[in-house]
Amino acid sequence: MMASVTGTGESVSAASLRRLPSYRQYLKVLQGMGREVVSCSHIGQALKLNPTQVRKDLAVTGIVGRPKVGYETEALIEAIESFLGWNNLNQAFLVGVGSMGTALLGYDQFNHYGLKIVAAFDNNPSLIGQKIHGHEVLSLDKLTDLAARMHVLVGILTVPAQAAQSVANLMIFGGIRAIWNFAPAPIEVPEGMVVQTEDLFSGFAVLSSRLAEVMGIRRKAGVNADANRR
Template sequence: MSEERNTGGRVMLPEPTLRRLPWYLAYVKMLDNQHIEYVSSTQIAKEINVDASQIAKDLSFLNIKGKTRIGYEVHSLVRELVDFLGFKRKHNAFMIGAGSLGAALMQDVGLSQYGLNIVAGFDINPELVGTSICGIPVYSLDELHRCQQQFNVSIAVLAVPVEHAQEAANTAIESGLKAIWNFTPYRIKAPSDIVIQNTSIYAHLALMYYRMEEKKYMNKK
């Protein structure tokens, strides 16, 4: 996709652009905290290693334009990016799998700053069911459907062992959840109306190892 689309009044961006916007936001948020008023695309480019013309193009999709020889107004840019990316709105979610990774995500206060509010955890381990993590209750997975009706949650964060990934995803979908943020290395199958976002830390780890070996090989040549 090379051009943005507009669906129902909302700009639909090319996916690479959408992936870069949080990088810009993280940097300009830091500037905002330092009370810096303006930043140019060239300055942003130097810090996050993205071409300045690409940054300007990405921001123009959102109708954000800098001032000649001054740049972008930092506080306004933070506000526009947060609003567009949906980070300002609260999105309630369930954590499915409250083991080591799930518990770590439930304790991550940074997620709430980006709009994700984990309201309950679910697990099949009887030692975890009935406990709480950072004040978030952990229920049996059998209670997912009841809790979905109670909390009206549409997002599931999946952090279960790989052998239970599809089964847990099926339970989430059958319970009425509409999106799954999948932290397992298993590529789960789902109906076309379900949003799946895969974030396998193991895949990224493998890629990092591979690139390390590749650079080691290149340096020997």
């Protein structure tokens, strides 16, 4: 009786969605090794995840498995890619040709993820006109108009924090529907748009904290408690 079936609401948890790419990645490895079928237990063992969790995650793609056997590797990859919409290419604009932007422009595997960066933009005159990893850098002025004319749906935002909202606005104006935001700033968008903000340092915070723990640098929370007294 969960929202999954009760009608309007979408229900796949972000946690599940986030694991799908790692399944796909691993399945590709197995496929490369000629493996035709694979079970949740196997995947779980390789990826250190609970088999039940794997099964539940995969279920969202609509894949059906065979008891005692598992899933067909190829069908499973196909199901994941289809579910995520990675089997038809979306055009994307990238704005901000700094270090992160340049790295993404250099990534030649995006087509396997349903993404094709068709243009790069910046407002730095010394960058405009240059070719970065095969993508010509265009002036930011042209963004909105070009996005509208090309019906580009995805924008990749790799600008500094203070420019994030204004560039996002240009994207919104141009009819872009989903923004992959690498700027360390939250951005406001109208209802019905999709924003996925990536914070490089959120993962690093986890690492830092765990490192501080294992190195014994940080006192445990309980020990800190008397700081509450005044």
